[in-house]
Amino acid sequence: MDYSSKLIEDAVNAFATLPGIGKKTALRLTLHLLNKDPGTTTTFVEAIDQFRQKIQRCKQCFNIADDEVCLICKNHARNRSVICVVEGIRDVMAIEDTAHYNGLYHVLDGVISPIDGVGPEQLNIESLVERIKKEDIEEVIMAISPTIEGETTIYYLTKQLQGQDVRVTQIARGVAFGGELELADEITLGRSIVTRIPYETNR
Amino acid sequence: MDYSSKLIEDAVNAFATLPGIGKKTALRLTLHLLNKDPGTTTTFVEAIDQFRQKIQRCKQCFNIADDEVCLICKNHARNRSVICVVEGIRDVMAIEDTAHYNGLYHVLDGVISPIDGVGPEQLNIESLVERIKKEDIEEVIMAISPTIEGETTIYYLTKQLQGQDVRVTQIARGVAFGGELELADEITLGRSIVTRIPYETNR
Numbered sequence: 001m002d003y004s005s006k007l008i009e010d011a012v013n014a015f016a017t018l019p020g021i022g023k024k025t026a027l028r029l030t031l032h033l034l035n036k037d038p039g040t041t042t043t044f045v046e047a048i049d050q051f052r053q054k055i056q057r058c059k060q061c062f063n064i065a066d067d068e069v070c071l072i073c074k075n076h077a078r079n080r081s082v083i084c085v086v087e088g089i090r091d092v093m094a095i096e097d098t099a100h101y102n103g104l105y106h107v108l109d110g111v112i113s114p115i116d117g118v119g120p121e122q123l124n125i126e127s128l129v130e131r132i133k134k135e136d137i138e139e140v141i142m143a144i145s146p147t148i149e150g151e152t153t154i155y156y157l158t159k160q161l162q163g164q165d166v167r168v169t170q171i172a173r174g175v176a177f178g179g180e181l182e183l184a185d186e187i188t189l190g191r192s193i194v195t196r197i198p199y200e201t202n203r
Numbered sequence: 204m205d206y207s208s209k210l211i212e213d214a215v216n217a218f219a220t221l222p223g224i225g226k227k228t229a230l231r232l233t234l235h236l237l238n239k240d241p242g243t244t245t246t247f248v249e250a251i252d253q254f255r256q257k258i259q260r261c262k263q264c265f266n267i268a269d270d271e272v273c274l275i276c277k278n279h280a281r282n283r284s285v286i287c288v289v290e291g292i293r294d295v296m297a298i299e300d301t302a303h304y305n306g307l308y309h310v311l312d313g314v315i316s317p318i319d320g321v322g323p324e325q326l327n328i329e330s331l332v333e334r335i336k337k338e339d340i341e342e343v344i345m346a347i348s349p350t351i352e353g354e355t356t357i358y359y360l361t362k363q364l365q366g367q368d369v370r371v372t373q374i375a376r377g378v379a380f381g382g383e384l385e386l387a388d389e390i391t392l393g394r395s396i397v398t399r400i401p402y403e404t405n406r
Contacts (some may be wrong), residue, residue: 011254
């Protein structure tokens with residue numbers, strides 16, 4: 001498209017580098033900012049710039065943080081004897097949204113995947129073992145995707161934690177709420193029968 | 204959603220102010236920038252900031268411009284005796300994309316619409332009349348949407364240009380190329396019969 005302006009072309013190309021945004025949408029966003037007063041763009045640009053320059057990883061759990069330690073690790077109202085181990089920061093957000101968990105987290109930043117060249121040393125595993133040694137942790141919940149890489153990671157972590165006085169659990173797997181039994185895959189359905197639980201606890 | 208970081212929350216909210224971008228997409232865009240090195244965000248933010256701070260309207264045709272005069276008005280290879288009158292800058296882009304027009308433009312910045320409180324004095328009409336008086340213009344093409352407001356605007360402009368030695372034309376209206384006759388609306392189809400043209404010129 002001929003924008004007859006280098007400035008607008010640069011802005012459109014900038015938006016178009018974002019995932020899921022093509023040239024047409026990028027132009028729409030650019031013209032939207034053009035129609036608003038310049039202050040709107042300044043506010044927009046500053047929020048994103050500040051976020052990227054100032055955001056850190058929590059030195060304790062590797063969640064995203066505004067300071068050295070994230071808000072979850074800082075919050076003394078939370079149960080500090082449970083650590084939920086997750087793959088990434090999005091998982092922290094997803095679990096926080098359920099409002100069913102009140103403990104701490106540990107973000108691995110991935111799973112063990114030899115095909116992708118990701119070994120245990122690339123993940124935040126050593127720091128997790130250290131935390132469990134030093135702090136008074138009673139339970140470690142593995143909230144990791146039930147994929148081959150995920151299972152490998154859980155197995156490796158469990159080996160690393162052997163000998164520590166800590167209970168290792170994993171999130172329940174089974175047929176999703178609202179899901180149709182006949183549409184569930186064989187492995188999930190089969191495992192959900194084998195790992196069935198007493199009726200009361202499921203309420 | 205609980206982002207456990209004010210910085211990320213501000214960035215997500217900034218993206219979510221853009222049209223067609225909800226909170227979930229905004230989070231995806233924010234995390235995309237987080238996964239890239241900080242330089243990517245700086246480039247992104249600067250392109251948009253520069254665009255909004257520096258962009259101008261061409262003092263001659265009111266198209267967007269990097270300087271006082273836009274690239275189209277500056278281009279002496281274009282036919283300077285024809286002015287195409289359009290509602291907005293998007294129309295300039297759309298017509299430029301056709302590569303079928305080589306003249307100049309004049310952006311009105313809207314159409315006359317008493318319901319929306321837009322009168323002729325809010326539009327760039329006086330400057331158009333001045334241009335036609337001063338410059339050596341032979342033809343003015345009205346490329347304005349065939350709506351009631353558009354027709355009113357064309358009528359008003361034509362009245363204003365009366366007495367000037369200039370030919371006023373308007374873009375052809377009719378059944379769109381590739382369009383099915385039976386799906387065309389009555390008015391378009393009816394007018395396209397009344398305003399039929401000799402076969403040769405239509406090639």
